[in-house]
Amino acid sequence: MPKRTVLDPQGKTIQQALSSLGYAQISDVRQGKFFVLNLEGWNRDEAQKQVERISKEVLANPVIEEYRFEIVD
């Protein structure tokens, strides 16, 4: 998702839309993406290392986005 210091125009638009629908209690919206990856053939340590790399180099733009991931069985 966008770093806190980065503007999120999509989130802002959603917040304004919700406000105009009467949801004044929503004071802020941030929008992000997530990915569910099916992994095969890596053990947990390899998966941890490779997914870290894929997150940083392929899926996220670390200049403007922050990311996190978890490996689940």
Added chain:
Amino acid sequence: MPKRTVLDPQGKTIQQALSSLGYAQISDVRQGKFFVLNLEGWNRDEAQKQVERISKEVLANPVIEEYRFEIVD
């Protein structure tokens, strides 16, 4: 995120891109969106009810997407 029964062309494209980068261990990718909402002035029960409604009626398209949410303090 897209329901299991619904095609996810973006996810498929990412899976193919990763495969061409040498990540053959990633057998499937599904992409989804998430939203972080700042809530003010609702108690937990109201928040639960209102966010369920916002999810279903505004943020997600329940015909093709599934959604879930959690309320955190």
